[in-house]
Amino acid sequence: MSTELHAVTGAFGFSGRYIARNLLDRGRNVITLTNSLHRPNPFGESVKAYPFNFDKPEKLAESLSGVSVLYNTYWVRFNYKTFGYSTAIQNTFALFETAKKAGVKRIVHTSITNPSESSPYEYFRDKAIIEKNLIESGISYAILRPAVLFGKEGILINNIAWALRKFPFFSIFGEGNYRLQPIYVNDFAILAVEQGEKSENTIINAIGPETFSYRDLVTEIGDIIGKKRLFISVSPFIGYCLALIIGKFVHDVLITKDEIEGLMDDLLYVDAPPAGNTKLTEWARENASILGKQYESELARRRIK
Numbered sequence: 001m002s003t004e005l006h007a008v009t010g011a012f013g014f015s016g017r018y019i020a021r022n023l024l025d026r027g028r029n030v031i032t033l034t035n036s037l038h039r040p041n042p043f044g045e046s047v048k049a050y051p052f053n054f055d056k057p058e059k060l061a062e063s064l065s066g067v068s069v070l071y072n073t074y075w076v077r078f079n080y081k082t083f084g085y086s087t088a089i090q091n092t093f094a095l096f097e098t099a100k101k102a103g104v105k106r107i108v109h110t111s112i113t114n115p116s117e118s119s120p121y122e123y124f125r126d127k128a129i130i131e132k133n134l135i136e137s138g139i140s141y142a143i144l145r146p147a148v149l150f151g152k153e154g155i156l157i158n159n160i161a162w163a164l165r166k167f168p169f170f171s172i173f174g175e176g177n178y179r180l181q182p183i184y185v186n187d188f189a190i191l192a193v194e195q196g197e198k199s200e201n202t203i204i205n206a207i208g209p210e211t212f213s214y215r216d217l218v219t220e221i222g223d224i225i226g227k228k229r230l231f232i233s234v235s236p237f238i239g240y241c242l243a244l245i246i247g248k249f250v251h252d253v254l255i256t257k258d259e260i261e262g263l264m265d266d267l268l269y270v271d272a273p274p275a276g277n278t279k280l281t282e283w284a285r286e287n288a289s290i291l292g293k294q295y296e297s298e299l300a301r302r303r304i305k
Helices: 017-026 059-063 085-102 122-135 157-166 185-196 214-225 236-250 255-266 280-286 296-304
Strands: 005-009 029-034 047-052 069-071 106-110 140-146 169-173 202-206 230-234
Touching: 017 029, 017 185, 029 059, 047 059, 059 085, 059 280, 069 085, 069 185, 085 122, 106 122, 106 185, 106 280, 122 140, 122 255, 140 185, 157 214, 157 280, 169 214, 169 236, 169 255, 185 202, 214 230, 214 280, 236 255
Parallel strands: 005 029, 005 069, 029 047, 069 106, 106 140, 140 202, 169 230
Antiparallel strands: none
């Protein structure tokens, strides 16, 4: 086994778990920084867990001591009463600054497609601010920009399937012609680990091999799980209100205004070659029996004790 130490944020979560697994498979020593020390460690003794300690930089630096590469997946999907973008920005700045002081040689950072400091959408704007901070930090970096991640633990694709199973119709924002390029989470993890082994600064659009319009994506999923549904075109406002109502019943935030508007502005599409090989349609067929059987809650994952 290599003596080089790699740190993954959120290795008990979604993409972080796959990154950690791929590192272990390559014989790397791995630690994780997490807010979820209460969760069962899926890696047992193989991955030691440390708290983020964003407010205790000396403790954070101690955790990062000896780390060569940091894989950062830390972020929040929306503003909520217990977390928000502004805090996430401050925490990420602290993470990068402390990593530099601790001697981390490279950071592989998860961003989003089409970030922009001038974006009207806070999520995409703040992702651009984070990218700029990393680029200006002086640390070697690879910035990965996925559109949508899918996999057994994923939320978006699963919950589309859940809604198709649950309701006799499916609401589409507008005409549904805006595009998405989902990438399989393990393909993304492999890309991240490969970039961790390099030294040149790079920004990669981490997209999958298939491009869908939103309407076609939902149609494909419905066909695969045997739940063809009537589409009802609604305005973004009506669609958001429907999501709020359903969210009350499942105790979650289904989708935010920024997510709806960013989706409709085609921000989950880029004109770039694919970075992953796994097709969503093939993966969905292989997992059709379980896809969407249960609702996947963002807030529930954060509330697990």
